[in-house]
Amino acid sequence: MIIRIGLGSCGIAAGALKVKESVEAEIEKRGLELEVRPTGCIGMCHAEPLLDVIDKQNSVYTYGYVTPDMVKEIFDDHIVGGTPVAKYLLSSPDHTYDFLSGQKRIALRNCGIINPEQIQDYVDHGGYQALKRVVTEMTPEEVIAEIKESGLRGRGGAGFPTWFKWDAARKSPGDVKYIVCNADEGDPGAFMDRSLLEGDPHSVLEGMAIAGYAVGAKQGFIYCRAEYPLAIRRAELAIKQAEESGILGKNIFGSGFDFEISIKQGAGAFVCGEETALIASLEGERGMPRLKPPFPVQSGYWGRPTNINNVETYANVPWILANGGKAFSAMGTTNSPGTKVFALAGKIKQGGMVEIPMGLSLKEVIFNIGGGIKGDKKFKAVQMGGPSGGCIPEELLDTPVDYESINQTGAIMGSGGMVVMDETSCMVDIARFFLEFTQSESCGKCVQCRIGTKRMLEILERICNGEGHEGDIELLQEIALKVKEGSLCGLGQSAPNPVLTTIRYFRNEYEAHIRDKKCPAKQCKPLVTYWIDPEKCHGCGICARKCPAKCITGEKKKPHVIDQELCLKCGTCFEVCPSKYQAVTVE
Numbered sequence: 161m162i163i164r165i166g167l168g169s170c171g172i173a174a175g176a177l178k179v180k181e182s183v184e185a186e187i188e189k190r191g192l193e194l195e196v197r198p199t200g201c202i203g204m205c206h207a208e209p210l211l212d213v214i215d216k217q218n219s220v221y222t223y224g225y226v227t228p229d230m231v232k233e234i235f236d237d238h239i240v241g242g243t244p245v246a247k248y249l250l251s252s253p254d255h256t257y258d259f260l261s262g263q264k265r266i267a268l269r270n271c272g273i274i275n276p277e278q279i280q281d282y283v284d285h286g287g288y289q290a291l292k293r294v295v296t297e298m299t300p301e302e303v304i305a306e307i308k309e310s311g312l313r314g315r316g317g318a319g320f321p322t323w324f325k326w327d328a329a330r331k332s333p334g335d336v337k338y339i340v341c342n343a344d345e346g347d348p349g350a351f352m353d354r355s356l357l358e359g360d361p362h363s364v365l366e367g368m369a370i371a372g373y374a375v376g377a378k379q380g381f382i383y384c385r386a387e388y389p390l391a392i393r394r395a396e397l398a399i400k401q402a403e404e405s406g407i408l409g410k411n412i413f414g415s416g417f418d419f420e421i422s423i424k425q426g427a428g429a430f431v432c433g434e435e436t437a438l439i440a441s442l443e444g445e446r447g448m449p450r451l452k453p454p455f456p457v458q459s460g461y462w463g464r465p466t467n468i469n470n471v472e473t474y475a476n477v478p479w480i481l482a483n484g485g486k487a488f489s490a491m492g493t494t495n496s497p498g499t500k501v502f503a504l505a506g507k508i509k510q511g512g513m514v515e516i517p518m519g520l521s522l523k524e525v526i527f528n529i530g531g532g533i534k535g536d537k538k539f540k541a542v543q544m545g546g547p548s549g550g551c552i553p554e555e556l557l558d559t560p561v562d563y564e565s566i567n568q569t570g571a572i573m574g575s576g577g578m579v580v581m582d583e584t585s586c587m588v589d590i591a592r593f594f595l596e597f598t599q600s601e602s603c604g605k606c607v608q609c610r611i612g613t614k615r616m617l618e619i620l621e622r623i624c625n626g627e628g629h630e631g632d633i634e635l636l637q638e639i640a641l642k643v644k645e646g647s648l649c650g651l652g653q654s655a656p657n658p659v660l661t662t663i664r665y666f667r668n669e670y671e672a673h674i675r676d677k678k679c680p681a682k683q684c685k686p687l688v689t690y691w692i693d694p695e696k697c698h699g700c701g702i703c704a705r706k707c708p709a710k711c712i713t714g715e716k717k718k719p720h721v722i723d724q725e726l727c728l729k730c731g732t733c734f735e736v737c738p739s740k741y742q743a744v745t746v747e
Contacts, residue, residue: 161194161239164212166272168201168358169351169390170512174208175227182228183211186235194239200359202272204259205512207250210272213238222257224250259510262529264491266499267315267475268515271359276394279401282362288407290481291366295373295415300330303374307477309485311497316342316433316470317545317574317650319496319563325467329375329457332465337377339368340461340468342438343384343391346430347546348597349505350577353471355513356501357384357391360475361398365421367474369408370481372419375467380421383438385428395423430547430601433575434649435460435468437603448603449649470575472501492518496562500573506543506580507534516561523557526580537582541665545574547594547601548654550661551587570661572654586683587666588673591659592620598655609652612643616659626686628674633663682746685729689747692733694719696743703733703744 165171165180180196187194204210207224211234214220221244223234230248238244244252251257265271274281282288294303308323329337341364345353357364368380384392399421402408410418424442431437432447435456441447442461460466476498480488489497496518502525504511509531516525522542526532533539541551550571552559559565566573581590599613616639622628640656647653663670672678679687692703692712697719704712704720709728714720722733737744 161216162197162212162214163194163239164197164199164214166201166208166210167198168355170201170205170355171208171210172390176209178228179209179211179226179231182231186231190235190240192239197275198277199274200271200276201355201513202260202359203263203268203355203513203515204250204257204510206510210250213244219253220251221249221253222251223248259512259514259529259531262520262524263515264499264517265515266479266488266491267356267363267472267501268359268513269479270363271355271513274360276359276361277397279362279398279405279407282360286482287362287478288366290478291369291373291407292413294370294481295413295417300374300376303370303481304330306481306485307374310480310488311485311492312473312476312480312488313496313563314469315472315476315500315575317548317572319573322469322473325457325469326371326374328455329377329465329467332458334465336464337375338461338464338466339372339375339377339380340438340442340466341368341380341382341474342433342435342468342470343382343388344426344429344432344438345385345388345471345575346428346433346601347548347575347577348594349543349579350503350546350575352501352503352513352576353384354388354391356471356475357382357388357395361391361395362402363475363478364395364471365398365402365408367477368421369412369419370477371467371469371474373417375465377467378418378420380419381442381461382421382423383426383432383442384423386425387428392423392425399423429603430598431603431649431651434651437649438468439466446603448605449651451648472576493560493562495564500561500576502561502576502578504530504578504580507537507582507585508532508580509534518562519560521558521560522552525561525578526557530580533580533582535582537584539580540583540585541581541587541590543571543579543581543590543594543658544577545572545654545657546577547597548572548650548657549574549577550657551581551590551665552661553665570657570664572657584681584683586624586679586681587662587669588620588679589624589681589683591662592617592624594658595620595655598651602651602655606647606649606652608643608646609648609655612639612646613652613655615639616643616656620659623670623673624679624684624686626673626677626684628670630674632674633667633670637663678747688729689724690722690727690729690731690733691724691745691747692720692722693743693745696741698741698743700738700741702736702738706732706736708732
């Protein structure tokens with residue numbers, strides 16, 4: 161029997177290490193011989209800590225929201241008694257958790273399944289067989305042809321055909337070429353690359369080695385932000401184990417092909433997600449983009465041909481070479497084949513990592529896999545593509561998730577962030593939040609991006625503070641278009657997207673802020689007022705005792721009053737007022 165514990169960043173943050181300690185203590189106390197196997201995130205971040213019991217028949221029973229106190233009961237009833245504890249189970253051989261039932265896992269095929277710190281576990285699941293076949297049986301041209309047949313597009317955001325990049329890098333003149341894995345994941349609410357490197361680092365290494373063989377490179381780099389210490393540690397361990405096994409290094413599988421991988425830690429600059437800025441940082445320079453052409457496949461790292469793909473793209477490669485390009489292109493849509501990994505976050509019941517066939521609708525992802533909106537509130541919008549993306553409203557929930565369909569809404573696929581918003585989200589404030597992020601992350605090289613985003617942010621802040629005036633919406637649109645047209649790299653070209661899509665779909669909220677000095681979502685503090693309904697207030701005094709500003713007065717068992725001049729508009733009174741009274745109102 162095996163006990164598997166999710167020890168990705170989400171699991172550890174939720175308390176999985178304490179669960180592991182409790183499991184090990186129970187094993188020692190009972191004198192049992194059980195294997196405790198750490199694993200990465202299977203995607204169900206909302207239910208962490210997760211614990212799997214795998215019996216002798218290889219049947220998997222998954223327990224969610226596990227606490228150290230629950231461990232003893234699981235041991236008593238299930239591990240020793242043989243009867244699963246039904247009240248804690250998320251899935252079993254007879255029941256698949258609805259979060260996983262709508263997914264098709266290719267890039268995430270091993271995440272939450274294997275021990276990411278043991279290369280043999282990866283090999284036992286078919287790992288490195290694709291690399292062996294490639295370097296011993298196929299020509300580089302045949303590898304590129306297989307990737308072309310798969311239709312794999314770069315999963316980092318632009319969706320550029322992977323085979324075309326590889327082919328261009330191969331055909332670029334030069335004896336020295338490089339492979340780079342872009343793991344500089346900077347979108348707020350996105351954690352796909354981190355989870356992949358934490359849960360299945362060897363699939364990324366294998367994909368990079370196959371790419372190296374295809375383009376004629378002998379050196380690869382993983383550029384990963386330093387804020388991902390667990391991902392970096394597991395990737396470093398995977399590289400070491402692969403080298404010790406002879407899978408990376410000299411004469412791989414006796415083929416004469418040499419390939420080495422090292423890791424470069426980035427300082428967390430969002431702009432370094434752009435290829436040329438990443439290369440500058442990799443060379444030790446300040447991460448700033450440059451004009452293209454020449455493209456990195458022509459002149460990249462130290463002026464040499466360089467192929468850059470992101471983590472998810474490389475993770476797909478071994479599966480494609482093992483199963484064939486046709487098997488991958490059979491999934492998804494004609495122009496967007498295969499699957500895509502998304503990080504579901506925000507106001508959603510079942511947040512986490514999901515991998516779906518392209519073409520599934522937004523509604524199916526959010527309501528079937530994600531379980532709908534927290535607190536059963538009304539869905540309002542979903543932000544796709546991170547700060548460079550856009551907000552998609554309720555009326556477009558039937559939009560298929562593929563590159564072309566998402567682009568038509570004004571948003572972008574991006575690397576895979578999917579932030580869900582409900583009726584309490586202010587769309588003007590959302591636009592302000594994302595623009596504040598991109599404005600602070602601008603490298604400053606382009607005047608349009610450096611100054612234009614600053615002016616846009618100033619206007620949005622005025623509107624959120626109740627100081628907006630007629631013409632602001634049109635001015636925002638005018639500046640946004642100039643920023644998009646005049647910026648050098650993707651950061652500036654896409655920074656206005658959240659503003660333009662919120663104006664496009666939620667113009668009425670902008671107008672309410674400007675004309676009525678009201679925030680319909682009741683989130684912008686300068687535009688809301690808290691007051692106590694004397695007909696409903698029973699004078700319990702809870703709001704007065706909890707108020708940090710001490711602005712609520714009144715006698716016991718008599719209606720209380722809020723001094724509006726002293727009120728901080730923190731909302732504490734609204735939160736603590738007993739639900740049976742609902743005396744505090746916000747307008």
